[in-house]
Amino acid sequence: MRTGLCSQPKTLPPWLFYDEAGSQLFEQITELPEYYLTRTERAIFERHAAAIVEHAAGGRRLRFTELGAGSAEKTRVLMKAALARQSGLIFEAVDVSPTALLVAQARIEREIPGVKVDLLDMDYTNGFKLCACDPGERRLVLYIGSSIGNFEPDEAARILRKVRTQLNEGDSLLLGADLVKDEELLLDAYDDAAGVTAAFNKNMLVRLNRDLGADFDPALFDHRAVWNETMSRMEMHLESLADQRVRFAALDWEVEFGEGETIHTENSYKYRPGDIEAMLKAAGFESAATWTDERGWFEVVLGKAANSK
Numbered sequence: 001m002r003t004g005l006c007s008q009p010k011t012l013p014p015w016l017f018y019d020e021a022g023s024q025l026f027e028q029i030t031e032l033p034e035y036y037l038t039r040t041e042r043a044i045f046e047r048h049a050a051a052i053v054e055h056a057a058g059g060r061r062l063r064f065t066e067l068g069a070g071s072a073e074k075t076r077v078l079m080k081a082a083l084a085r086q087s088g089l090i091f092e093a094v095d096v097s098p099t100a101l102l103v104a105q106a107r108i109e110r111e112i113p114g115v116k117v118d119l120l121d122m123d124y125t126n127g128f129k130l131c132a133c134d135p136g137e138r139r140l141v142l143y144i145g146s147s148i149g150n151f152e153p154d155e156a157a158r159i160l161r162k163v164r165t166q167l168n169e170g171d172s173l174l175l176g177a178d179l180v181k182d183e184e185l186l187l188d189a190y191d192d193a194a195g196v197t198a199a200f201n202k203n204m205l206v207r208l209n210r211d212l213g214a215d216f217d218p219a220l221f222d223h224r225a226v227w228n229e230t231m232s233r234m235e236m237h238l239e240s241l242a243d244q245r246v247r248f249a250a251l252d253w254e255v256e257f258g259e260g261e262t263i264h265t266e267n268s269y270k271y272r273p274g275d276i277e278a279m280l281k282a283a284g285f286e287s288a289a290t291w292t293d294e295r296g297w298f299e300v301v302l303g304k305a306a307n308s309k
């Protein structure tokens with residue numbers, strides 16, 4: 001964190017968004033009219049759930065493993081499709097937030113009879129270990145919501161390779177990814193009229209005030225969303241509205257901001273058709289199928305773990 005605030009331009013790591021308040025703000029973002037990602041991906045699932053599950057299963061029983069499961073809201077459609085072709089389903093929910101997981105577990109088991117939720121409190125970005133499936137079972141790893149887009153290309157490639165090492169040949173990975181589209185749509189999605197994304201971005205400062213005794217005044221920073229065409233990514237920044245000095249009591253340290261100086265807080269990569277298939281191939285998956293919405297805004301790609309020999 002300190003290194004990021006000492007670098008030029010200043011940066012803060014995006015994991016800082018997700019304390020309890022930040023996770024709630026993110027849930028609100030997913031319901032905003034401008035934030036098309038969640039509802040577009042959900043519509044793809046609603047339309048193609050049976051085909052997705054069929055491809056992944058290849059005639060066997062399925063087990064689901066979701067990375068960064070959160071509330072697992074969209075996954076429910078796929079769970080129901082799996083239960084239409086098999087009795088009972090193990091759903092392994094991997095996340096670093098035990099509270100979100102516990103709430104999701106109780107709700108899913110109550111509302112979708114036949115699903116057994118196993119909570120795996122792990123940080124999948126730092127390597128993780130899954131238990132072996134039952135013989136005759138195939139695993140479907142879900143990495144949806146365009147979460148992959150929040151990682152730099154080399155980190156994203158590393159995560160996909162890591163997932164591949166946990167799978168047997170014939171298991172699958174379902175990746176949800178946001179596609180490049182009209183700049184206005186992207187800017188609105190990351191700078192909504194109600195200011196929820198701005199509050200989500202500034203929540204980082206609130207968190208640093210609480211966790212490290214910093215004295216950021218969030219009102220002295222503005223939320224900025226920028227489309228970086230060259231890098232094919234949406235960026236979020238916080239721009240200082242004045243020359244100011246912020247003190248971190250817990251670190252006995254101060255940092256200065258000039259008026260107009262920015263802190264880069266997030267990248268959200270947007271892909272072109274074919275990009276995800278290429279990433280999957282490079283990580284040891286054969287691309288089995290791609291589903292998209294009518295407007296071509298979002299895609300869901302199922303990669304099958306290829307023979308590693």
Ligand code: AVI
Binds near residue numbers: 145147150197
């Ligand atoms: C979690 N992630 C996929 C979101 C995104 O769209 O990159 C986080 C987010 N940032 C601003 N709005 C939503």
